[in-house]
Amino acid sequence: MKTAKDILGKVDGFPHERRVRFMIDLGRQASRTPRIAAALSELEGGTCYERCLALHACYGSRDGKVVRRALADASATVRGQALTLAVRILPDEDLCEALFDAPGQDRKTLLGGLIRRGRLSAIDRFADRLARENDRRLAEVLPRASSKTVARHLEQWRPMATPSHWRVLARFHAGTATGELYARLSAADAALPTLYGIYRGVLEGLLERHPDVALSLIEFAGTYDFRPPVALLQQLFRRRPVPTVSPLVAHPDACAPSPAALGRLDAAHLRLILRERPELVRHDLSWFHRLPPAVRDELYVRHRCSLADAECRLSPEVIARLSKPHRQQEARTHLALPSLAVDRHTRLRYAAFLPWEEGFAFLEPFLSHSDADLRAGALQALVRMTAYEPAQLGRTLAVLAARKNEQDPVRQALFRALAAFPPGRFDEAHLDRLESIIRAALDATDISWVTSGLVQQVVARILPRFPAWSARQLAITVAERGVLGIPDMERRIDDSQMQALCPHLNPVVKTWAGREREYFLVILAQRLGRRLRVFPELVRLLERIVTDSKVQMHAGEAGALLWRWQPELWRELVPRMIHDDPSCLALSCVVRFANAHRQDLLTPYLDAKKMPKGRFSTGKTAWLLPVYDGFGRWTRRQQQAFARLLVGFASEKDRDAPAVAGALSRLERIPEADVAAVEGLANCEILFTRNLAIAALARWDDDAGLPELTRCMQDDRAQIAIYAVLRMIRRMSPSAALAFLQTVPLSRVTVAKEVLRLAGSLRTDAALAFVLGEEARQTHKDVRIAILRALWNFLDRPPVWDLLLRVVRDDLPEVAFQLAGIPLDELDAGGLERFNGLVTELLARGGPDERVPVLVGLRDRPRFEVKPVLARRLAGLCDTGVAPERRLASSVLLKFTVPGTEAAGILHDTVAQLAGSPEKLTALVEAACWAAAMRLRHLGDLLGPVIERLGADPARVHVAARLAVWTQPPTVVSALFDAWAGDGLFRSHVVLALHEVTGEWVQARPPDQIHAIETALSTSPHVPLRQVALSLLCALAARAGNYDVSRRARLQAFRDDPAVEVAAPAAFVILPPLPLPTPALV
Incomplete structure (x- = not known):
């Protein structure tokens, strides 16, 4: 190999896997062969495809310089390959530089790769550099460093960290994260509302790797009224069910x-x-x-x-799992229940749990009943009853065999019961009778597909116990019904049982093949799944279907089965199929295999505009090769040929929209595609095509679409381009992203909103200056809302709070009221104080329709702290606002006011002012009931003085009683009620008020507390208190579902009460019969 051209000529005909192996071998030779090294260096300066080849060679050469340069490549394909190589071969100092220069997503990928390979020293070096330069990226990187590095820079990291960073810290350094959180929660000056986000983030980080630590944190934070999200608690329960029971039961919103x-x-x-x-x-x-x-x-x-349910009935599924004495006694009990006297169908289900002789005597009249549903239920009950007494199986099968002329719904119920029958109960003496039952079903003219499938399930369940008999019967049912109706057959049998079944199925599949029943063969193969590997006859028939069938669906399904269960055969088959009949590229299994493993087979068809003529095509149909990804495995020529075809396809004016969208979505994934063609489409007159082309430019592999996107930002395409460019901006460095955003004209509202929101997310001083500059110029309300959202990222800067306060006072209410949603997670104590001031100003302006959403947002925050200035404004709304405002303002006060503070005093004064207005006082009570359902620890102490003040007024004592039962401990409740009754204040209006809400507050408090109150009141000498105790008992029974023995005894005591006001209502509590105890329990 003398030149890059020689290498390209050699590898262009190879599939991807062979091409990669060849380049790795060249890389190994490069160190001792200068010509190869020079050729590889030439490839490194070539196209995207050539640069990828040069990187493949680095697996052999271990050349870190090539990888280092590739990490800065414009192509995302090249960078992605370089990121995988970097963590393998680059030294720590080079990795530190690479991490420093990498855009955000590439940096996360590198960090993840280094963690998986255990190379924390490189991350430590990078974290040390960020700490020296006070770079905000330290918040993201430090949690992934080693423990020593974390300890070294933790103090500097804290102010930068968001809840998402705490989540990562908890995942990799559980002890450090939880220790920090424990210390911050325990601090005397802790701003608890600002810590809830950190608490949630730490819990999420602990969940997967450290569930026991998460449970300890939940227990500790519970003392501060921190409750975990319900979804997280559910996940924790799946991992650690036993220790999670207590927090789950204590959570008011648990499901x-x-x-x-x-x-x-x-x-x-x-x-x-x-x-x-x-x-x-x-x-x-x-x-x-x-x-x-x-x-x-x-x-x-x-x-x-x-x-049990409200009628004291257990479901048959529960009874079926009880031991024999309990099961039989429950059957007798349920059959004797008056509520089931007219429900024969349900009684048949319970009869299945009787002893066999007793149960058969009960079922026998129904076995020949004229009602088919009753016959079906009786047969099912008989089979289920026999499962508990297998010695009676012969008699049961005789009864079933005698019902051979039943209609199909009854027969279906019979076989459904047999399919659930324990297969170990059968022995060889039962097989003849069972065979006759099966034969009668197959001979029935009205047998349905469902019933035949159930017959096969019955046979399949006993196949492991009687393989020869079951194999023969299964083959008979498949032959006669034409299908194997057991979807999970591959899991029901093993290879040895399949081999025993093959001789019986071979004649069946041969017959189907001779009759061209391809669909039957494919369905049978799908049901057998992995067992195909020991069924060679069916594999040969599937091969024949793939190569000869003219039904595309049959050939495709058969090919998918061969690819999954016979991969070596499929690897040999696909090249022959494409050579003999190119139209088989219409089969998904063929084209996906070729795209993954034999890309060279696709070359002749990449520029084909018509489907190749063959079994599945006449050669006249317009067509695109159905490949949608994996283009990085293709050669440059292949990519360019297919890209040209896609561009022409998308440019056709009469092409339908979904087809154009499909072509452009594939085009953007081809690294070697020409961006100029798509730039032309981004200027076409068809709006649908133009918008899709703009989106495709933003996802271009090497960001070559950025110049055209910049031009789009200057005209009417900007409102589409700004959303398309989001992904590209996230890959830029903060300075480059801000420079790009500053070039965008902000004359359009849609564009201005997104530009300012993105600028705020950069969190740099330059970005803040840009946002503040636009704040002084922009007047449109939507843009100003976007500016406010952007400023939420800079709440650690005092000038930003000054600006927000000015917005609250001067801007439109529609804009200003958006500030109520400021997240508290990143605020310090000073920020929380300022937020209280902002909310106070908001609640002083606007109308009720604008203030109510603010109050709802405050009420629904998991943690908050009401300062005196806000408490006074909320108290004013409790007195002057409309009804919804009064309830919401009271809810915020009660949920977040700490006892003993100035805000608590304001609340108490407010109650004194509201005592004269029943309407306003009712709103406060409703808010207290809502807050009490959350089981807040401070609520009892907060409302204690309120209850004492209201209880002294005969006209308000019923309000005090409602507040007491919702918020006070049981001993306090009983003592207050006794005192009021002794003073003659606890009269009928109090009893009525409590009776109306008993069901609600019984649900809100733990049952042991309710029982304690009931017990104390039931022995009181005062009749009204005993009336309340009776109401509590009824509510407790409703919550539990019915009356158990203990509650029945307490109800009887109320029935015997000397006061008619208690005894009369108790007598009219109608109870269902209580089941008799089993002999084992007497």
Whole structure:
């Protein structure tokens, strides 16, 4: 090889894999053969394709200089290949330079590669350099460095870090991240609202690698009312179900966890969930069958009430998993329930759990019933009942065989039950009877495809136990029904069982092949899947379908099967197929294989405008080779030929829009395509084509479309080009991106919005100066909103806060009220104080329709701190605002006001002022109920003085009682109620007020607290308190689903109460019958 031209001539005819191996060999020879080294150097200065070849050679030559230059290449294809090489062969000092110069996405790729290869020393060197230069990129890089480097620069890193950076730190340095967060939460001057974003980021980083550390952090942060996101808690529960139970149960917004994870819990933790939050697990009981038998029985004995519905009925799926005594007793209990007396279909399902003789006596009348649905249910119950007593299988099969003339829906139910029957229960004596049942089904004229598939499933399930008999029966059903109706057949049998089945299936597939039943053969092959490797006869028939079939779908499916399960055969078959019949390129499996492994086979057809004539084409159909990616594996000539065809295709004026879009989406992926042609399309008159071409220019491999995009920014194409150029700008350095953005005219609103938003995301001093300059000139409201969003990235600069305050006071409300959404994650204590001031100013202007969204945003923040200046404004809205404003302002005050602070005093004074207005006081109570449902720790102390003040007024004591039951500890509630009752204040209006909301606050508080209040009130000498206790009992039963033994006993005590006000309502609580205990439990 003397020159680059010689190398290109040699490799142009090779497939990609062979071409790469050849270049690696040349790279190995380059160090001792100067001519080869010179040729490779010449390639490095060539086209994108040639530069990629030179990089392939670096795997052999280990030439770091070539890789270093390639990292700065204009082509994304070349850079991507160089990034993979860099982490393998470059020394640390070169990697440090490469990381410093790389654009953002390339830098992330390099960092990831270095971490995977364990080369942290290069990252350490880069982090040290960034720290010396006080470069803000340190926030991104330091979490990926070694522990020593992290400790060295952590102090400098903290002010730069966002929650996303904390997430990475927690992933790689869990101890450092959690230690920092513990210290910041525990600090006396901690600004807790600003720490919630960091807390969330750290939890997300810990989740995958350090779930136990995440659980410890959740427990510690819970003391500060920090709650993890529900989605994160669910993921944590899947990884660590046992220790996650407590935070899951305590979370007010928790939803049903994964049934698979629930099945891994022990009895104690399942009992905790069933006791505290039964609604989390009661709606989907699929987890129950995953438990060990002993745990299932223990849960049944202790928490049957929680597993049952409101009528005390257990689902058949739960009963089926109980031990024999429990199962049989539950069957008898359910059959005796009055609620099932007229529901014969449901009773048949429960009859399946009776002892066989007793159950058969119950089912026998239904086996010959005139109602087909009842016969079907009886047959299913009989089969299911026999699964528990296999000694009766012979009698059951005799009954089933006698029903040979049943209609297909009944027969289908029968075989569905047999398909679920444990295959180990069959023995050889049962096979003749089972065969007669199968024969009767196959002989039926009304047999459906579903039923025949179920017949085959029955046979397949016992194939491992009786291979010869099952193989024969399966072959018979396939031959007679023409299809294998078991989608997962490959997982049901192994290779040895398939080999036993082959002799029986060979005559069937040969018959199908002789009758040209290609579809049947393909379906059979799909169902057998990987078992094709031991079924050579079917493989030969699939090969024949691929090469000879004129049905494109059949040939394509058969080819896909051969490619997956017979790859060596497929590798030999594809070149022969393309040579003999080029129209087979219409088959997806053929063209995808060629594109991945034999690119040389595609060369003759890259510029074809018509589909080649053959089995699948007449040669007259307009056509593009169906290749959509992987063009980097092609030679330069191949890429250019196909690109020319795509350009011509997209330029046709009468071409439909989806076809043009498809052509341009492929064109932008071809590294060697000529950008000039697409630049022409970006100026065409057809708007659809023009817009797609502009988008394609932004995704061009080597950014060659940037000049035309810059021209687009100067005319009416700018509103399309600005969105298209986003990806390109993200790859630029901050200074280059800002320089490009400053050249864009801002006369159009759409363009100005995006330019200013992008400038703000750069987070540099120059970008801030540019945004501030435009803020003084731009007057359109949408542009000004975009400027405000851009300034959110600079909230650590005091002048920005001054500007925001001016905006709040002077701009239109539509603009100013956008500032209520400022994120708190990156604020310090001073920033939080300033944000309070901004919100106070916002709430002092505008109308209710503008203030309500601000209040909603404040209320829904996970953490916030109400300062006195804001507390006064919120208190004013509680008194003067419209009803929604009053409720929202009260909610913000109650959720975020800390007891003992000046804001708490303002709240107490506000309640005193509102006490004279029932309407305003009701809004406050509704807000307190909403906040109490979140189980906030501070709410009880905050509202204690309020409750005492309202409780002293006979006309307001019912309000105090509602607040007390929502927020105070059980002992305080009972003491307050006793005191009020003793003073004659606890009258019927209080009882009525509590009765109306009992169901709501029972849901909001832990059951043990509700039970404690009920117990205390039920023994009170005051009748109104016992009335409240009865209401609590009814609400607790509604939450649990029904009345268990304990709740029934307490209800009976209320029925025996001497006061008619208590006994009469208790007597009219109608209870379903309680199931009798099993003998094992007596």
